[in-house]
Amino acid sequence: EVMSKMRLEDKVAVVTGGSRGIGKAICLELARSGAKVLVNYAGNYEAAEQVVEEIKAMGRKAISFQANVTNQEEVQQMINEAIEKFGGIHILVNNAGITRDNLLMRMKDEQWSEVIETNLTGVFNCTKSVVKPMMKQKEGVIINITSVVGQTGNAGQVNYAAAKAGVVGLTKSVAKELATRNIRVNAVAPGYITTDMTDKLGEDLKDEIEKNIPLQRLGKPEDVAFLVSFLASNEADYITGQVFNVDGGMVI
Numbered sequence: 001e002v003m004s005k006m007r008l009e010d011k012v013a014v015v016t017g018g019s020r021g022i023g024k025a026i027c028l029e030l031a032r033s034g035a036k037v038l039v040n041y042a043g044n045y046e047a048a049e050q051v052v053e054e055i056k057a058m059g060r061k062a063i064s065f066q067a068n069v070t071n072q073e074e075v076q077q078m079i080n081e082a083i084e085k086f087g088g089i090h091i092l093v094n095n096a097g098i099t100r101d102n103l104l105m106r107m108k109d110e111q112w113s114e115v116i117e118t119n120l121t122g123v124f125n126c127t128k129s130v131v132k133p134m135m136k137q138k139e140g141v142i143i144n145i146t147s148v149v150g151q152t153g154n155a156g157q158v159n160y161a162a163a164k165a166g167v168v169g170l171t172k173s174v175a176k177e178l179a180t181r182n183i184r185v186n187a188v189a190p191g192y193i194t195t196d197m198t199d200k201l202g203e204d205l206k207d208e209i210e211k212n213i214p215l216q217r218l219g220k221p222e223d224v225a226f227l228v229s230f231l232a233s234n235e236a237d238y239i240t241g242q243v244f245n246v247d248g249g250m251v252i
Helices: 021-033 044-056 072-086 109-137 158-181 203-211 221-232
Strands: 011-014 037-043 064-066 091-094 140-145 183-190 243-246
Touching: 011 021, 011 072, 021 037, 021 044, 021 091, 021 221, 037 044, 037 072, 044 064, 064 203, 072 109, 091 109, 091 221, 109 140, 109 158, 109 183, 140 158, 140 221, 158 183, 183 221, 221 243
Parallel strands: 011 037, 011 091, 037 064, 091 140, 140 183, 183 243
Antiparallel strands: none
């Protein structure tokens, strides 16, 4: 038990969009498993610092870092900071994501491009910036948070579904390119998880969603975080290029 809890000891993790929701749960779980964590955030300094404080309260190391994943320069500075402060970068979790929902007919150009930029290009930017340091270390793990919506599609989310499906193709391609360098790349596709994003849905819609989930309930952010922690560890050494659903059986 003690061993498995410390399976990420001496590892350094960067988690994008780490200040709330699924990202926050991932930061806390990686820290619990022994990792030093850089908590990336786009705008909410207080929320990110709160996550850092929670991690420090466990006796682990953490820092927060503001960077917009759509900006390659800021992303590069963030990765440099992780290496400078903690001595390496072993785990990258690409979790930052936004929604700008609208029906296709009404979707504005910027609603399309903002979601593609953050949810897909952001993953590309962050992944590209860790490749060199991970190659130099001869080890690394990249975990991309996609969505069941990338597999099933969703009315009103053409932009989000396209970006999240794009993340799957990116994951598999990068996994093939980096496999010989001892860098593993996998994706996790959450279903409906209770976060700020799903809280906006309203009770009626939530009941409707639960009816379509075999396990009849929404998931918790921790459900995703446990899998990410496992995939980041040496126990998952032989797993790369895969997409794992954490969705209560929604997509079977």
